[in-house]
Amino acid sequence: MTTPRPFRWLPHEGQRHAVCANSTVRDEVTTLCGGELVIPVTRPTKAEWCWPTCLSCDAAWRAAEGIMPFPRKASAGPSRGARADRRGR
Numbered sequence: 001m002t003t004p005r006p007f008r009w010l011p012h013e014g015q016r017h018a019v020c021a022n023s024t025v026r027d028e029v030t031t032l033c034g035g036e037l038v039i040p041v042t043r044p045t046k047a048e049w050c051w052p053t054c055l056s057c058d059a060a061w062r063a064a065e066g067i068m069p070f071p072r073k074a075s076a077g078p079s080r081g082a083r084a085d086r087r088g089r
């Protein structure tokens with residue numbers, strides 16, 4: 001079992017936006033790009049799923065997906081691997 005994603009795509013006004021995965025119909029939600037919409041009662045049509053992805057939502061989603069599974073940052077400061085404390089006699 002994989003953990004459910006925190007967001008899901010929802011076609012809205014010509015683009016597919018990412019909204020909270022826990023949202024249900026008639027919920028007022030904020031998209032990842034900052035827009036507000038109400039979850040429609042009717043399911044999106046096939047044509048609507050073909051709408052272009054909202055780039056702002058996509059970027060926000062990527063950032064969230066990239067951070068959450070791997071909390072540690074890539075920038076790992078100065079390496080302490082090299083031991084320079086060779087003790088001279």
Ligand SMILES: [Zn+2]
Nearest residue numbers: 017033054057
């Ligand atoms: Zn969006």
